Amino acid sequence: EVQLVESGGGLVQPGRSLRLSCTVSGFTFGDYAMSWVRQAPGRGLEWVGFIKSKAYGGTGEYAASVKGRFTISRDDSKSIAYLQMNSVKTEDTAVYYCTREGQQWQFDYWGQGTLVTVSS
Amino acid sequence: SYVLTQPPSVSVAPGTTARISCGGNNIGSKGVHWYQQKPGQAPVLVIFHDSDRPSGIPERFSGSNSGNTATLTISGVEAGDEADYYCHVWDSSNDHRVFGGGTKLTVL
Numbered sequence: 036e037v038q039l040v041e042s043g044g045g046l047v048q049p050g051r052s053l054r055l056s057c058t059v060s061g062f063t064f065g066d067y068a069m070s071w072v073r074q075a076p077g078r079g080l081e082w083v084g085f086i087k088s089k090a091y092g093g094t095g096e097y098a099a100s101v102k103g104r105f106t107i108s109r110d111d112s113k114s115i116a117y118l119q120m121n122s123v124k125t126e127d128t129a130v131y132y133c134t135r136e137g138q139q140w141q142f143d144y145w146g147q148g149t150l151v152t153v154s155s
Numbered sequence: 156s157y158v159l160t161q162p163p164s165v166s167v168a169p170g171t172t173a174r175i176s177c178g179g180n181n182i183g184s185k186g187v188h189w190y191q192q193k194p195g196q197a198p199v200l201v202i203f204h205d206s207d208r209p210s211g212i213p214e215r216f217s218g219s220n221s222g223n224t225a226t227l228t229i230s231g232v233e234a235g236d237e238a239d240y241y242c243h244v245w246d247s248s249n250d251h252r253v254f255g256g257g258t259k260l261t262v263l
Binding site for chain 1: 156186188190192197198200201204206208209239241243244245249250251252254255256258
C-alpha cells in the first residue's frame with residue numbers, strides 16, 4: 036500500500052525557518068518525482084515546487100511565490116522528501132501536502148497534509 | 156505563466172449529469188488531470204491524462220479535452236460526489252505545475 040506521511044508542521048514566527056518531511060512507503064521512492072502542494076485556509080490548491088528523481092538529475096522548480104525561500108530535497112536511502120521553508124511569511128500559512136508524480140505529471144498519491152501556521 | 160479558469164460553483168440534482176469546465180489557452184494540447192477534495196480530506200485523483208480513470212474511480216467520472224476547454228463529467232450524480240474539484244496541467248514552457256481555482260459541486 037502506498038503511503039505518504041508529512042510531518043514537521045506547526046507554529047512558526049515570520050522570518051524564521053521550518054523543515055517539513057514526507058516519509059513514503061509502498062513504492063520505490065527513488066523512481067519518482069515528488070511535488071509539494073499547499074492550501075491556505077478556505078482557499079484552493081497551490082503548487083509549491085517539485086524535485087525530479089535522481090535519474091533525471093534530481094533538480095526541481097518552484098512557484099514564483101516561494102522561489103528563493105523554499106528548497107525541496109530528497110534522501111532516497113530513507114525514502115523521505117523535504118521542504119525547507121526559510122524566511123516564512125504570514126501568507127505561507129497553509130496545509131502542506133506532499134504528492135507523488137505519475138508518468139503523465141499527475142499527482143497520483145497524496146499525504147494527509149501538515150498544517151503550517153506563520154504568526155507572531 | 157499559464158492560467159486555468161474554473162467556474163466557482165456548479166449545482167445539479169441527484170441522478171443528473173454535472174459538467175465542470177477548465178479553460179486555458181490551447182489546453183487541448185496539454186494533458187489535464189482532475190482531483191476531488193472533500194472537506195477536511197486530501198485531494199484524490201479522479202481523472203488523469205484528459206480521460207483516464209485511476210483504479211477504484213467509478214465509471215460515472217469521465218473527462219474530455221479539446222481546444223481551449225477541458226471538461227470533467229460526472230454522470231448519475233450522487234450526494235457523495237459533493238466536493239471541490241480541481242483541474243491541473245503541466246506547463247512545459249517552464250516545467251511548472253498549474254491548478255485551476257477549483258469548483259464547488261453542490262448536489263441539490
